[in-house]
Amino acid sequence: MALEHAILISLTERAGSGYELARRFDRSIGYFWPATHQQIYRVLRRMDEAGWVTHTEIAQEGRPDKKVYRVAAPGRAEISRWLAEPADPAVLRDGLSVKLRGASLGDVGLVLKEMERHRAEHATRLEVYRGIQRRDFPKPNTLRGRELHQYLVLRGGIRAEESFVTWCDEVIDALRKDNR
Amino acid sequence: MALEHAILISLTERAGSGYELARRFDRSIGYFWPATHQQIYRVLRRMDEAGWVTHTEIAQEGRPDKKVYRVAAPGRAEISRWLAEPADPAVLRDGLSVKLRGASLGDVGLVLKEMERHRAEHATRLEVYRGIQRRDFPKPNTLRGRELHQYLVLRGGIRAEESFVTWCDEVIDALRKDNR
DNA sequence: CCTACCTATGCAACTGGTTGCAGTGCACCT
DNA sequence: AGGTGCACTGCAACCAGTTGCATAGGTAGG
Numbered sequence: 001m002a003l004e005h006a007i008l009i010s011l012t013e014r015a016g017s018g019y020e021l022a023r024r025f026d027r028s029i030g031y032f033w034p035a036t037h038q039q040i041y042r043v044l045r046r047m048d049e050a051g052w053v054t055h056t057e058i059a060q061e062g063r064p065d066k067k068v069y070r071v072a073a074p075g076r077a078e079i080s081r082w083l084a085e086p087a088d089p090a091v092l093r094d095g096l097s098v099k100l101r102g103a104s105l106g107d108v109g110l111v112l113k114e115m116e117r118h119r120a121e122h123a124t125r126l127e128v129y130r131g132i133q134r135r136d137f138p139k140p141n142t143l144r145g146r147e148l149h150q151y152l153v154l155r156g157g158i159r160a161e162e163s164f165v166t167w168c169d170e171v172i173d174a175l176r177k178d179n180r
Numbered sequence: 181m182a183l184e185h186a187i188l189i190s191l192t193e194r195a196g197s198g199y200e201l202a203r204r205f206d207r208s209i210g211y212f213w214p215a216t217h218q219q220i221y222r223v224l225r226r227m228d229e230a231g232w233v234t235h236t237e238i239a240q241e242g243r244p245d246k247k248v249y250r251v252a253a254p255g256r257a258e259i260s261r262w263l264a265e266p267a268d269p270a271v272l273r274d275g276l277s278v279k280l281r282g283a284s285l286g287d288v289g290l291v292l293k294e295m296e297r298h299r300a301e302h303a304t305r306l307e308v309y310r311g312i313q314r315r316d317f318p319k320p321n322t323l324r325g326r327e328l329h330q331y332l333v334l335r336g337g338i339r340a341e342e343s344f345v346t347w348c349d350e351v352i353d354a355l356r357k358d359n360r
Numbered sequence: 361c362c363t364a365c366c367t368a369t370g371c372a373a374c375t376g377g378t379t380g381c382a383g384t385g386c387a388c389c390t
Numbered sequence: 391a392g393g394t395g396c397a398c399t400g401c402a403a404c405c406a407g408t409t410g411c412a413t414a415g416g417t418a419g420g
Contacts, residue, residue, distance in 0.1 A: 001405085001406080002273075002275040002278050003406085003407095005278060005279075005282065006278045008282075009278065009281055009282035009285065012282070012285060017367095017368075017369090018368080018369070018370095019367065019368050019369075020367095020368095029278070029281065031272075032272055032273070032274040032277040032278070033273055033274070033275070033277070033278055034271065034273070034407095035407085036407075036408070036409090037368090037369085037370095038370085038371095038407080038408075038409085039406080039407060039408085041369065041370065042370095042406095045370095060367085060368090062367090062415070062416055062417090063366085063367050063368070063414095063415075063416070064367060064368040064369070064413090064414070064415080065368075065369090066367085066368060066369085067368090067369085076285065079282060079285045079286060080285060080286035080287070082279075082286075083279055083282060083283065083285065083286035083287065083290060083291060084286060084287060084290050086294060086297070087275040087276045087279055087294055087298070088275060089298065089301060090272060090273065090274035090275070090276060090277075091214065091271075091272070091273045091274075092211075092212055092270060092271070092272055092340070093182075093212065093213055093214070093270065093271045094212040094213070094270035094271075094336075095182040095213075095267040095268060095270070096267045096270060097212040097213075097270075097333050097336055098182050098185060098186045098189065098209070098212070098213055099185075099262075099263055099267055100329050100332060100333050100336075101189055101209065101329055101330060101333050102185065102188075102189035102192070102259060102263060102329075103263065103326075103329045104325050104326040104329060105189065105192060105256065105259045105260060105263065106259060106260035106262075106263035106264060107260070107263065107264060110263060110264050111263060114266060114267055117266070118267070118269065121269060144358055145284050145358070146283075146284040148354060148355075148358055149280050149281055149282075149283045149284060150281060152280060152350070152351045152354055152355075153277050153280050153281050155347065155350060155351075156274075156277055156280075156347045156351075159343045159344075159346065159347045160272070160340070160343060160344075160347075162343070163339045163340060163342070163343035164339075164340075166339065167335060167336045167339045167340075170332070170335060171332045171335075171336075174328060174332055175328075175332075178324055178325070178328055181375085181376080183376085183377095197397095197398075197399090198398080198399070198400095199397065199398050199399075200398095214377095215377085216377075216378070216379090217398090217399085217400095218377080218378075218379085218400085218401095219376080219377060219378085221399070221400065222376095222400095225400095240397090240398090242385070242386055242387090242397095243384095243385075243386070243396085243397050243398070244383095244384065244385080244397060244398040244399070245398075245399090246397085246398060246399080247398090247399085
């Protein structure tokens with residue numbers, strides 16, 4: 001179960017509250033390990049009880065108090081233990097492919113529309129990734145250690161989105177030709 | 181929930197038992213919508229109760245009896261209803277990326293090994309896909325309708341695996357250089 | 361002024377997916 | 391003779407993830 005570890009890793013980079021973590025997940029680590037705030041809160045509490053993290057309550061004015069979590073020694077140990085065990089293969093669940101496969105049982109035109117919509121969404125996300133690359137990693141070949149690793153993960157996202165967009169184009173093109 | 185629909189689509193292509201469906205999922209539709217036999221059995225029963233599918237019990241000699249399911253009219257209606265509604269974006273959960281991101285908190289060499297292992301697995305799967313392409317779709321530009329759609333889904337798998345393998349190579353190369 | 365959204369945490373109920381087990385009979389290997 | 395593996399279905403327990411809701415003050419916009 002990698003959610004614990006994704007949170008721990010994110011917390012080593014910077015301490016934060018459940019809410020903040022949920023935001024972070026929305027725009028970085030959650031691209032390949034999505035999580036809702038609910039899940040994050042639950043896992044944080046569990047890890048707190050297990051002693052992997054500690055929290056300090058911070059009173060705020062004008063906005064609700066928050067609990068800022070940071071990784072404790074057992075949490076760090078747990079990360080390196082987990083890093084050493086084999087990762088199971090990435091899970092992909094793509095309803096769009098299922099639809100495409102069954103397209104001829106319904107309105108193919110609608111599936112084509114869906115394809116175009118997804119193409120647009122992934123193109124947007126690709127631009128987001130490229131923006132991050134330009135802003136945060138302008139000189140990739142100077143990177144080392146943690147920053148290099150972060151950059152490489154981003155590269156994976158870019159590659160995945162690129163190939164998704166290209167695939168959509170191939171599909172859209174083929175469906176249009178088939179329709180003529 | 182696309183598992184119902186993945187099963188229905190698979191059953192329109194060919195009627196079959198839960199067990200057979202589980203096998204099929206293992207080597208085709210399950211590549212982008214994985215499911216265990218347990219899940220398939222449960223969903224089949226639910227769809228049977230809902231009238232989306234019907235089953236005939238088939239007594240076999242030497243091996244256990246089986247229930248062969250086929251799609252009923254309401255099931256077909258349900259497919260085309262579902263095809264017309266928007267698909268939510270593909271979900272990816274990739275523990276390997278999480279590991280890479282946190283690699284510097286543990287033994288980077290081990291993460292590199294993991295990367296190589298995953299690279300090999302994905303290369304194998306890529307070869308499987310390419311084999312299917314050669315065998316089942318030797319002349320892609322003559323395809324139309326259902327076969328075209330199936331081919332296009334396979335193309336998506338090929339593209340995804342290709343880009344994954346290339347990414348692994350990029351990562352492996354970069355980690356090695358960083359280690360020197 | 362009212363609505364809507366943001367920060368912040370959390371409970372409760374639910375659905376989807378996983379794991380472990382159990383039974384049965386045949387085929388194959390050692 | 392004994393073990394493993396395949397074909398076939400299924401129960402039970404569990405774990406992970408989703409959805410809806412509650413609370414509560416602050417800010418921004420129509």
